Amino acid sequence: xxxxxxxxxxxxxxxxxxxxVYLHLETxxxxxxxxxxxxxxxxxxxxxxxxxxxxxxxxxxxGPYRIGLKMDLGWIYAEGLTDWELTDNGQLxxxxxxxxxxxxxxxxxxxxxx
Numbered sequence: 001x002x003x004x005x006x007x008x009x010x011x012x013x014x015x016x017x018x019x020x021v022y023l024h025l026e027t028x029x030x031x032x033x034x035x036x037x038x039x040x041x042x043x044x045x046x047x048x049x050x051x052x053x054x055x056x057x058x059x060x061x062x063g064p065y066r067i068g069l070k071m072d073l074g075w076i077y078a079e080g081l082t083d084w085e086l087t088d089n090g091q092l093x094x095x096x097x098x099x100x101x102x103x104x105x106x107x108x109x110x111x112x113x114x
Contacts, residue, residue, distance in 0.1 A: 004065050013059060013067070016111075019111075022050070022112065023050040024109075025107050064096055066081070067107055080105045082096050091108060091109065093106075
């Protein structure tokens with residue numbers, strides 16, 4: 001993965017608009033951290049291969065970045081994104097890594113299931 005270049009990511013987001021695409025979205029603040037500190041409150045969210053259609057995709061911020069995907073009945077939103085890549089299969093992979101390099105958020109789009 002490489003650091004996000006906002007214009008490049010925006011261009012790639014737009015290639016997924018107005019069509020059915022597969023979404024992977026997850027957040028974590030360290031699901032295993034409670035093994036080391038029982039007082040640590042662990043939270044996260046996960047969806048894989050959710051079939052979605054969005055009419056607007058927008059990346060904003062100055063880094064870490066935010067991406068919003070506007071659907072007919074609401075929004076999908078990811079914040080804290082720092083890195084990205086486009087795979088040979090055309091999958092758009094975005095991730096947010098903390099100061100220690102650990103994954104905090106992932107947003108991925110694909111024309112085929114993950």
